């Protein structure tokens with residue numbers, strides 16, 4: 001029977017990209033000692049206070065329907081967070097509460113682009129972005145990130161990719177997979193391109209809280225916080241990474257109040273309100289600092305340094321040190337093969353799973369992505385096995 005063309009457009013753009021990860025999980029289930037360095041699932045448990053808050057809300061009967069926009073306390077908590085961050089008054093009417101960044105991105109893209117439109121997207125980018133854009137009927141126009149610039153998206157490169165069909169710049173800082181953080185100057189230069197061509201900026205800020213500290217550290221910056229860009233900026237984010245709570249599906253859309261009001265009927269058509277007991281937990285999560293955020297940030301920074309120490313001097317490999325996030329990109333093309341071939345060989349021969357760079361875009365085809373979300377000992381062992389394969393291939 002006939003189906004809508006959206007299914008053809010997204011075919012192959014979903015979980016197919018996680019092929020190596022799923023094969024590794026299967027091997028592990030069969031008893032093989034596979035080390036999984038694939039996905040970005042925090043290795044810390046969700047804080048007990050947040051589990052308790054959810055439990056309390058459940059026992060209090062917070063299990064009925066919500067409303068399309070979200071529970072008032074969590075919207076107020078978001079307004080407080082973004083007011084403090086931007087230094088201007090941000091209202092609760094600038095948010096819609098949704099289950100996770102992924103659904104926020106889907107909602108926002110559906111509202112902003114359609115067939116015939118072009119979306120400027122960094123190459124590489126998070127693996128779901130191509131499916132998200134293609135679902136709307138729009139097309140992605142890849143803008144290659146360059147290692148020489150620390151993988152920070154360059155406004156001049158964006159400018160060159162603009163056509164009359166361009167509608168939106170899709171930003172992600174801190175960036176998955178490279179861990180690059182856009183500086184405030186980068187954001188302003190990108191914003192100038194958006195203003196010159198009257199483009200929307202969609203900013204995926206799910207890694208906001210994971211910018212590494214220390215001397216020379218990057219600082220998080222957002223177009224939402226720039227007064228002259230706020231009217232053309234929408235944000236998608238969540239508690240998945242900041243509070244080690246990906247399974248809670250606790251996220252939000254942020255943007256100009258008038259746009260968010262027009263977005264509401266679309267959100268209501270899609271899900272008409274998320275779970276009140278999750279919103280209660282999130283209100284608590286957003287109300288103060290949680291030690292786990294800094295703990296994870298410092299653990300990922302330490303592990304990224306560990307990877308650089310262990311693999312930085314292996315012939316044929318090149319480690320790209322991240323400024324944030326939970327991943328390290330590693331160039332393997334110096335060994336004379338692409339990232340996908342390397343990832344397959346690594347899993348088969350050394351029982352270590354990493355993500356092939358091609359899952360994130362053509363510009364990363366010569367790389368693999370290593371996840372830092374495992375205990376240090378597993379990461380050290382995984383890197384040691386990876387180095388063995390690299391040394392064999394280099395011979």
Ligand SMILES: Cc1ncc(COP(=O)(O)O)c(C=O)c1O
Pocket residue numbers: 040099100101102103126172175176204206237238239240246251
């Ligand atoms: C860049 C990026 N955006 C969005 C998501 C999805 O986040 P959420 O769990 O909030 O849906 C991820 C998850 O890994 C991600 O890396």
